[in-house]
Amino acid sequence: MFVRSITRSRWKLGGNIPGTRPLIGQKCSISTNTSFLKISDEVREAINTGKPVVALESTIYTHGYPYPQNVALASELESIVRIHGGVPATIGIFDGVARVGLDPEELIRLAASAGKDTTLKLSRRDLSYVLGLRLTGKTFHGGTTIAGTMILAHLAGIKVFATGGLGGVHRGAESTMDISADLTELGRTPVAVISSGCKSFLDIPRTLEYLETEGTSVATFADGRPGMVDFPAFWSRDSGVRSPLTIQDEKEAAAITYAHTNLPLTSGLLFANPIPSEASIPKNEMDTFIEDAIKQADAAGITGKDNTPFILNKIKELSGGKSLSANRALILSNVRRGTIVARELAHFESNHGSVNGNTNTYTSSISPTPLPTTSPVASALEATSSKDSAILSADIVVAGALAVDYSCDFTPFPGQDSNQPPQLHTSNPSTISQSIGGVAHNVAKAAYYCGSDVLLQSAIGDDLSGHVALQQLAAEGMQVSGIKTLPSITGARTAQYVAMNDSKKDLFVAMADMGILEKADELLPVWTQQILAARPKWFLADANWDAGNLHKWFKDAKNAGAHTAFEPVSTAKSTRLFTAPDVEVPVFPNHIVDITTPNICELGSMHAAARNAGLLERQDWWTVVDALGIPSFGARTRFQDVATRKLTDQGIPQQSVQLLPFIPCVLTKLGPQGVLLTMLLRKGDSRLTSSEALPYIIARTGIEDNLHDVGGVYMRLFPPAEVVSEKDIASVNGVGDTFLGALVSQLAKGDIPVEKAVDFAQEAAVLTLKSRESVGPEIRALKMK
Known part of the structure; x- marks a missing residue:
């Protein structure tokens, strides 16, 4: 304290510390914001409380990478700092003011100014020029070089x-x-x-x-x-x-x-x-x-x-x-x-x-700026970013579970009947592997591997599993600004999923701990803002959220102009779309979900939930069903012709059609039998008159009936892309998620109909089936045929 006080008084008198060079400006407390230098609240608070702070230059964004690639790089670099426990302080000149710590909007605007005459490359010699001219009405943006960044970092107390x-x-x-x-x-x-x-x-x-x-x-x-x-x-x-x-x-x-x-x-x-080493050029x-x-x-x-x-x-x-x-x-x-x-x-x-x-002498007189927090979850927002991480453009936004997956494959002892399932109430020999998974993570990664620009929205705990997951995603280049870390005080743990598979790698039983998503309600407004800002082409949510949040999220995504998809996750959770208390499930054309991808069991649960909730008795549901044009007689024969007698006997086509008023495209995953596509077509859809689509048109609306813009029903059974032998199956985890991610990655291109993307999605799912990873990396090389 004594040393600091003596040092500060010498600065005030214009004197120098013996044995050192004059300090810039010889003035105390420069980092207490002036008209020339602004330090963000987050950076000031971090410096004063001893948190690690890392300065980042901005010339790389203004004079290195073009827009919008520079925005993506800026967000990625700041994310790396946060992932490894630091606070990023991106430094640059914004509207003629030196800034230490740019908020997301400022960083995007600075990056967007790259290449303009009013965006300068600034070293030590240029700082007084650009800062001074602002006083005369001339304002500039500027990227600071290493020299310029060093000066401003030092003035702020960043080392x-x-x-x-x-x-x-x-x-x-x-x-x-x-x-x-x-x-x-x-x-x-x-x-x-x-x-x-x-x-x-x-x-x-x-x-x-x-x-x-x-x-x-x-x-x-x-x-x-x-x-x-x-x-x-x-x-x-x-x-x-x-x-x-x-x-x-x-x-x-x-x-x-x-x-x-x-x-x-x-x-x-x-x-x-x-x-x-892997990136080095000899x-x-x-x-x-x-x-x-x-x-x-x-x-x-x-x-x-x-x-x-x-x-x-x-x-x-x-x-x-x-x-x-x-x-x-x-x-x-x-x-x-x-x-x-x-x-x-x-x-x-x-x-x-x-x-x-504990702090640099330049910042010794700054009082920490208290950050507004109303709860531990609100604190998590501030810990992640002072105003949230930079909003990036995204073709696809995926919201749901990011989890640590454990796959336990039953491996019978020699002599045991391999056709028998694992025994209950005792331990079983198995091969256990661990990977980063979770339904939303898998869907997002599959879409990312297929070349889409993806933003994953999820929550993790402040634990090793969560930090490892973030590091892995960032290392692969995925956007992580939508992943929020909840503090340990909330009791939140990173989600975990344990799958126990039989000797054929088919799921026997699974346990899922997704409770962290129930603690993240206060984060929903932040995620909604990201969706509204990114304006994605597609928004996908898994059923790990509660029913009310699912409906709100899908409505917000629709308001942002996005198409929507629902991944049912499990038989128990798949019902959430139809069981939201005091929330009416809207019907076509005001529906909130465009596509869903259940398996047979999940389809049955969804249909039962809609029926039990009385949704299949509502007048607006009947209005759409009547408009589909399905005759009261002969429908079963048509279902058998298109979807096979076996599936019709199971009620799969019937259940799918009855859900169309709520979700106009149902893709039922049938495992080794392939995929059944059941789709409501709008009036005037070219497939209604196409000779290629003719075998799959189940019904057409009468010409005189224009109600609800309904044109008819398209149903098609797609055989599996490949029948994978038992010895080639590595893991069933993530196969269905991969299907949805790959499917939407193609639909996001804008000119590909659903039926054209199904085969591609099935091929991607096969690659995951053969991979120990939750999503097969080989998908990167997959091309649309």
């Missing part, structure tokens, strides 16, 4: 900054003096920067020499490699130039940062993180691309600030786009590693204290 690649000394700099301002900033601003070295078309030996002159400590993560390692060359793990120092892991980087900031030294730290291959690009730049007379963009573009062309994918991979890796460094640094500060207390 760790994760970025992509560092600027450096250009080749021929002995005559051009072309040296990046990033290097001089590292010599004067005490921030730890995590990057993948500098781009290999720069002069790496001279870059390291310059950093040494500036007093910047440079160390490279060994990643398990023995001895000294190379300083990385951005796209390649090795540069042929030894790193000045080598460190083993994030804890060592944090310890160095802790000592550095507590001396205090005024130079920065550079921790070089080699690109992940050095000799990269060198060839670089030499060719430099030759082309020289031939075209490209110099100065235009040189780097020109070379980068040429390298992208010469590498066939590999440099771009490598660039993305290393950025994700750096942000992850930077967050872990920040987290370890927070541990050091919490356990050992600091000569400046």
